Amino acid sequence: MSRLQRYADYVSTLRAAGVPLASYACPYCEHVLEARIPSGDExxxxxxxxxxxxxxxxxxxxxxxxxxxxxxxxxxA
Known part of the structure; x- marks a missing residue:
């Protein structure tokens, strides 16, 4: 399984669980990635x-x- 496929599977699992995600661009290639958003008190x-x-x-x-x-x-940066 490719690195991209593992990443896509991970993000899909987070989405299915209702985890809030933020989009951002890789500072090298500008590919759009997603990261978990911490809860307000974290x-x-x-x-x-x-x-x-x-x-x-x-x-x-x-x-x-x-x-x-x-x-x-x-x-x-």
Missing amino acids: EPYDTLTVCPHCGCLFMQWTWADGHTETKRPGGV
């Missing part, structure tokens, strides 16, 4: 992410309002 989610489309590594933060930021390693 800190922003932060994660080291590998784009399932291009395979590049980056940091990603998602806040309870759905705002998402990404940063390439080395501080390049």
Whole structure:
């Protein structure tokens, strides 16, 4: 199974469970990705992410309002 297919299956499982998701673009290839939105009383989610489309590594933060930021390693946004 490809990396993209595993990602699509994961997102489908989250959607089916009613998990709120935020859309954002990979900072390298601009492929649209989705991330879980934390509940209002949680800190922003932060994660080291590998784009399932291009395979590049980056940091990603998602806040309870759905705002998402990404940063390439080395501080390049």
